[in-house]
Amino acid sequence: xxxxxxxxxxxxxxxxxxxxxxxxxxxxxxxxxxxxxxxxxxxxxxxxxxxxxxxxxxxxxxxxxxxxxxxxxxxxxxxxxxxxxxxxxxxxxxxxxxxxxxxxxxxxxxxxxxxxxxxxxxxxxxxxxxxxxxxxxxxxxxxxxxxxxxxxxxxxxxxxxxxxxxxxxxxxxxxxxxxxxxxxxxxxxxxxxxxxxxxxxxxxxxxxxxxxxxxxxxxxxxxxxxxxxxxxxxxxxxxxxxxxxxxxxxxxxxxxxxxxxxxxxxxxxxxxxxxxxxxxxxxxxxxxxxxx
Ligand SMILES: [Zn+2]
Numbered sequence: 001x002x003x004x005x006x007x008x009x010x011x012x013x014x015x016x017x018x019x020x021x022x023x024x025x026x027x028x029x030x031x032x033x034x035x036x037x038x039x040x041x042x043x044x045x046x047x048x049x050x051x052x053x054x055x056x057x058x059x060x061x062x063x064x065x066x067x068x069x070x071x072x073x074x075x076x077x078x079x080x081x082x083x084x085x086x087x088x089x090x091x092x093x094x095x096x097x098x099x100x101x102x103x104x105x106x107x108x109x110x111x112x113x114x115x116x117x118x119x120x121x122x123x124x125x126x127x128x129x130x131x132x133x134x135x136x137x138x139x140x141x142x143x144x145x146x147x148x149x150x151x152x153x154x155x156x157x158x159x160x161x162x163x164x165x166x167x168x169x170x171x172x173x174x175x176x177x178x179x180x181x182x183x184x185x186x187x188x189x190x191x192x193x194x195x196x197x198x199x200x201x202x203x204x205x206x207x208x209x210x211x212x213x214x215x216x217x218x219x220x221x222x223x224x225x226x227x228x229x230x231x232x233x234x235x236x237x238x239x240x241x242x243x244x245x246x247x248x249x250x251x252x253x254x255x256x257x258x259x260x261x262x263x264x265x266x267x268x269x270x271x272x273x274x275x276x277x278x279x280x281x282x283x284x285x286x287x288x289x290x291x292x
Contacts, residue, residue: 063097078281093191218258
């Protein structure tokens with residue numbers, strides 16, 4: 001659990017000036033992802049801005065994973081909380097210290113609703129956050145008939161069997177941006193899940209995913225793999241078939257054991273196009289016709 005690897009083997013995050021591009025006056029056309037680190041991203045979809053899995057610990061600090069387990073962060077976040085644009089909501093896959101940490105707990109604005117599992121929502125409500133608990137397939141809609149963002153919670157399995165009982169419940173999320181009736185962009189954030197037939201249910205419900213944000217890393221906890229490694233990530237792509245894929249959750253902690261390069265190589269070898277590696281601090285346009 002506390003096993004470390006050489007921090008010099010990881011890529012240093014690219015520090016950016018601090019401003020994430022703001023979607024003002026976008027008329028619903030913006031679709032962009034800024035990668036902050038771990039599974040933390042800023043998603044700009046039309047006039048909406050969403051933060052995912054806020055992890056703002058710095059290099060050398062420990063993330064607590066419950067049950068006495070922890071892992072040391074190997075990287076710095078590319079942005080600080082104070083650099084974030086105004087948020088419409090936070091989407092949180094589960095309550096683990098590499099997804100919602102003590103920095104977020106102290107410094108994150110408590111007003112935007114946190115859409116998360118009922119388990120995590122209870123804890124966050126105790127800490128004064130506005131929460132919106134979602135069970136599998138439940139939805140929360142932001143906006144109005146003119147422009148809306150629908151977040152649907154979808155199944156995630158952090159671990160099976162005995163190990164599953166040690167880890168908190170996880171949700172994936174499908175985030176749909178609509179202008180009027182028309183879906184402009186559909187993003188699937190996997191959450192910390194293993195691959196499996198629960199993903200086939202996601203594909204049946206959402207056969208047309210524009211962008212998959214995939215939590216990888218092949219995280220090892222107590223001799224169990226509890227997030228997708230390279231092979232599982234490729235299996236995920238075979239099941240979900242997104243137009244483009246942005247890997248996250250792969251280089252920031254000692255417990256992440258499956259290198260990003262393995263996933264990229266194996267995915268391309270398996271014929272999956274549209275793999276886009278977004279560096280920390282980088283803002284990627286998500287329109288499928290740009291660079292996928
Ligand atoms: Zn994690």
